[in-house]
Amino acid sequence: MLYQNYIRVLYIDLFTKKIKFENREDLCEYIGGSGVASKIFSELADYGSEPLAPSQPIVFAIGPMSTIFPICTKAVCSFFSPQTGEYGESHAGGRLAMAIRLANIDAIVITGRAQSPVYITIKPDDIIFHDAEPLWRLGVSESGQYMRSMAGAPGNRSIIRIGPAGANCVPTAGINVDTYRHFGRLGAGAVFGSKNLKGLVICGEKDFAIKNPAEYNKLYSEIYDKATKTGLMAKYHELGTPKNVLPLNKINALPSYNLKQSNYEYAANISGEAFAEEVLHRKVSCSGCPIGCIHIGWLRKLFDAGYEYESCGVSYDHELVFSLGSQLGIKNTTGVLNLINETEEMGLDAISCGVILGYMSEALEKGDITLSETIVEVKFGEIDNYLKAINYIANPPNDFYRDIGRGLYNFTARKGGDSYQYALQLGGLEISGYFTGPAHLIGGLTGIRHSHLDNAGYSIDQKLLKDASTLSAKTVAEKIIEEEVIRSVYTSLVICLFAREVYDLETVCRALKVIEINASPDSLKSVSSKILKNKLEIRKKMGFCIDNFPLASRYFETPSPYGLIKKEFTDEIITHYKKLIEQ
C-alpha cells in the first residue's frame, strides 16, 4: 500500500460470498504486481487438484508505482493455467491498475465457485455480488455494456469480463479488460468460467496525498519528458508494434502459413504502415500513460445489398497481425481486423486462436484431420470459414473443437503421430509473432509464462545476430536468464515493459525513494531473483519439466535469420539453462 508498510489484500470467497481484507507486512518484500501475485498464489494453490477446481485461487495485483508515475499501468493476474497445467500469469493495461489503486487495494484474491453466475462490483467501502445469469453467454462487448450500466459505479472504473469461450471453460479463453486490453494468455478466462464468475467492476475515489511534493513533481516531470520528448517510446505511438512486420519479414523472422515460411509475400498489405494508412481510427492510452500505443482500426463490413454497412473499432498489434494475419494467409488489413473482432467478442486468446487455426489449416491440407471434425473447410486465406471456426472454438460443437480449444500441445498429445511436429507451441503455449532464432525458441520454452515478453528472446536473437558464427549456447542461456530476472523487476513494479528504457534501474530507485521505499539496483535484482525462484518452485510442484516439451521439427525446417536453426545448438542451450537455473 502506498506510503504504508503493508500490502492490502482483498480476499473473496465466491461460494460463501464472504470477503475479508488483510494488511500483510510480509508481502512488502515481494514489491507488488508479479512478485506479490505469485507469492499469494503459491500460498493458496491446490497443487493436487485440477487447474479448474473450485478451490484454485486467481490473484490480481498492482505495484507501488502503479499510476503514481507515468506508464506504470499494468495489473498482473496469477492462476493455475488450464492450458499448460502449470503456473499461469498474464498482464493487462487499460484502466484496471488505476481502478484498483482508487479502490484502495493492492491485491485481489478470488477462490471458490459461485453457485450460479455472478459478477462483482468492488468499491472501497462495499463489495456487491450481482446475478450474472442473463449475461452468462453474451459476447464481450454486450456484457460489458450491461455491466457498465447496471453496476451503479460511475466515474473511474474498470470492467473486466469473459465471453462465451470463458463461460464454456475453453482453456484458451482470456479475460477482456475494459474495451481494448486483455489478460489474454494461458486461460484465465476459463478460470473465471469455472468459478461461475462473469467479471468484475472495480471503482473508487480514494485519494493519496503526496508526501514529498517537491522531489516527486520534479522526478515525475523528468520521467514524463523522457517518455514523451526523447524518442525512446516514439515507435510505440507512431505505428505501434506492427512497425515490426516489415523489418521481421525482411530478415526471415515473420512466421507465415503455420511457419511453412518465415517471410510473407503479402507482408506489405498487413504492415504497420498499411494499417495506419488504411484503417487507423485513433490511438488510445492506458490510464496514466502519455504514449498512446493502443492502435484502433476501423472495421467496416457490408452486411447487405443497398450499401448496408456495420462498423466498429478494433484494437490491433503485431502479435495479432501475425496470428490472425500472416499465420493464416490473410491478405489485407480488413480481413485481419475482422478475425480479431470475432476473437474479441468470443473472449479467446487471439494469439493462441490464430496459431490453432493455422495448424488446423495445414492439418486439413495434409489429411491429418477431417472436414467432419472441423465442420467448415479451414483454409489459408479463407476469412469466412475462419470466422465460423473461431465461433466453434469458443462454443465447441464436437469433441474435436473441445480438444483443440485446449491448445496445440494437449491436442497433439492426444492425437499422436507426427501431428506434434508442426504444432507451433513452446512449453505448451502457442508461439508469438517472431521466428528470430534460437533464443526466441528457448526463451519461450523456458520462460515462466512461456511468453515472448518473459525474457525477450526475439530481441536477444537480433542483438546477437552479428556474432552468429561464433555464438555460444552458454551465452544465449545466460542472456535469457539475465533478461528474465531484470524483467521480473518491471513486472513486479508494475511498469509497462515498453517503458523499460525510460525506467533504468537508477531511475526506478529514485522513484521508489520519493514514495518512501528504499531500494538499490542490486537489491531489486536480488528480490527479482527470489520472485523468479518462487515461480520456478510453483511450476516444479505442478510437474513442469522442460524435457516434456521437445521442440517441433518445424522449427528446424524453416529458415530463420540464423539460417536453419540446428537442433543440437538448441539442445546445448537447454543444457546450459538447466545448469544455470540450478545455481
Added chain:
Amino acid sequence: MTVIRKLNAPAMSKCILCYSCMLACARLNYRAHSVTRCALKIKTAGGISGKYVADICRSCIDPTCAHVCPTGAMSVKEGGGARLTKSKCIGCRKCVEACKLNYLDFDEELKLPLMCTHCGICVKFCPHGCLEILTENKEGGQ
C-alpha cells in the same frame, strides 16, 4: 493592463485518454496522486470507443457560481469566469448546484469546490495539444 486566461479544449478529437492533464492538476494544484481530486475531468461519451470530452470551467461571462455564493468566496473574474478564495468558503455547495454546465465538483474531504484557476498546468502535460490557454490583454484592468 490585466491578462485574462481561459482554459479551452479545442482539439479533444486528438485525445488519447491518458489522464495526464488530470494527474497534473491533482499533483500540482492539490498535492494529490489521484485523478479524483482535480479541477477538470476527461470523460467518455459512449465508453472508450465513443467520443472523449473535456469537462472544464468554461469561464461564463455571467458566472452563476459566483452570484449564488453567500460569502463572496466565489467572485466574478474580470473577462469571465470566477475565482475561489478558499479561506472564505464555508462548503455550502451552492456554487456546485448553480453551475450551468454541471462542471463543478465538490471535494468532501477538503470541503471545497474543485474550481479551475486556469493556471494551464494541464495544458503543459497534455501530450497531444488537446487543451489550450487563451489569453487576452484587457486595458484598464486592475
